[in-house]
Amino acid sequence: MTERPLYVTQPQLPPLDEFLPMLEEIWHSRQLTNGGPFHERFEQALCEYLGVPHVCLFTNATIALVTALQALRIGGEVITTPYSFVATSHALLWNGIKPVFVDVDRVTMNLDPAGIEAAITPQTTAILPVHCYGQPCDVAEIERIADTYNLRVIYDAAHAFGVRTPAGSILNHGDLSVLSFHATKVFNTFEGGAIICRDAKTKQRIDQLKNFGFVDEVTVVAPGINGKMSEFNAALGLLQLRHIDRALEVREQVAQRYRAALAGVAGLQCLPAGPSQGRNNAYFPIRVLPRYPLSRDGLYERLQESGIFARRYFYPLISSFPMYRGLPSAAAGHLPLAEQAAREVLCLPMHAELDPGDQQRVIDVLRDPLTR
Numbered sequence: 001m002t003e004r005p006l007y008v009t010q011p012q013l014p015p016l017d018e019f020l021p022m023l024e025e026i027w028h029s030r031q032l033t034n035g036g037p038f039h040e041r042f043e044q045a046l047c048e049y050l051g052v053p054h055v056c057l058f059t060n061a062t063i064a065l066v067t068a069l070q071a072l073r074i075g076g077e078v079i080t081t082p083y084s085f086v087a088t089s090h091a092l093l094w095n096g097i098k099p100v101f102v103d104v105d106r107v108t109m110n111l112d113p114a115g116i117e118a119a120i121t122p123q124t125t126a127i128l129p130v131h132c133y134g135q136p137c138d139v140a141e142i143e144r145i146a147d148t149y150n151l152r153v154i155y156d157a158a159h160a161f162g163v164r165t166p167a168g169s170i171l172n173h174g175d176l177s178v179l180s181f182h183a184t185k186v187f188n189t190f191e192g193g194a195i196i197c198r199d200a201k202t203k204q205r206i207d208q209l210k211n212f213g214f215v216d217e218v219t220v221v222a223p224g225i226n227g228k229m230s231e232f233n234a235a236l237g238l239l240q241l242r243h244i245d246r247a248l249e250v251r252e253q254v255a256q257r258y259r260a261a262l263a264g265v266a267g268l269q270c271l272p273a274g275p276s277q278g279r280n281n282a283y284f285p286i287r288v289l290p291r292y293p294l295s296r297d298g299l300y301e302r303l304q305e306s307g308i309f310a311r312r313y314f315y316p317l318i319s320s321f322p323m324y325r326g327l328p329s330a331a332a333g334h335l336p337l338a339e340q341a342a343r344e345v346l347c348l349p350m351h352a353e354l355d356p357g358d359q360q361r362v363i364d365v366l367r368d369p370l371t372r
């Protein structure tokens, strides 16, 4: 018997019948993009849901990252993490900025503040950290460093939708934060993204940059890009918001079942759970340690034989791709903890449609990988 495949993520979709009236509204209005009514409503709704002052919607997070760097006129060198999706660093190259890689924290796999401070040069203009797997960076220490050295901070918050600390949304830290609404993320609009900013003037500049640099019909003030979100995606986002809390609850249940089931398995290590309020369980990463009966890659293949498609996020490191590996900061010896994480971490299936029976299949393999 072949069992149905289980993927690391499954796109969250709302009931189709709830979307149809919205589509009819778009069809009737004939306004398909360029800041239409759904775009406006979705921005407002996100501000309220996330608890942030301003949201600028985008066609995807990569264009949003590129635009965020332009909005703050960042150049020179930017300190960032090698342990992320490649779009984080690509946004720097698209702006002619030199990435400077710094090693990650052993536990959270987020940028290590001590390493940031050591990497600052007269050319450094900004820090681009990632809230990896939705786990908050050490925002207080990063803020202290940024203030001390007069640096800007742009958080790649692609994994951090809805993440809160006791002080409020994690997205309120730094100068800007960038969200991704890609199909594989916790909250999706098929494709989409957003920049979170603190003041109306910055929002205005970002909104101009995502619309070719237009200020009005006849005035163009910057070589902007087309980063606009369409009405289709904005309407879908508005609808997804109705269901996101339930999806986050289910993810929490999935995470708790994994934690309970894997607690006694020698050689497998979960990440610390973090505060119970405000985590989003965007991913479920585990470390496969040397005392486990299989290597990380061995386990990855063993799971595949059972139709379970775990993912090695993030392997290979960004710093090992051809366009980065020549940088002095990309040397493996400079990034030992990121290298170790890339060798040891496996992300297990984690999404709101993973039912307990399917999850048990994953757990059974993890507990007893040599039997089948």
Ligand SMILES: *Cc1c(COP(=O)(O)O)cnc(C)c1O
Residues within 6 Å of the ligand: 060, 061, 062, 063, 084, 085, 087, 088, 130, 156, 158, 159, 180, 181, 182, 192, 193
């Ligand atoms: C998914 C992701 C991106 C890119 O998001 P898109 O919306 O697909 O462009 C950027 N950074 C990180 C960390 C991501 O996981």
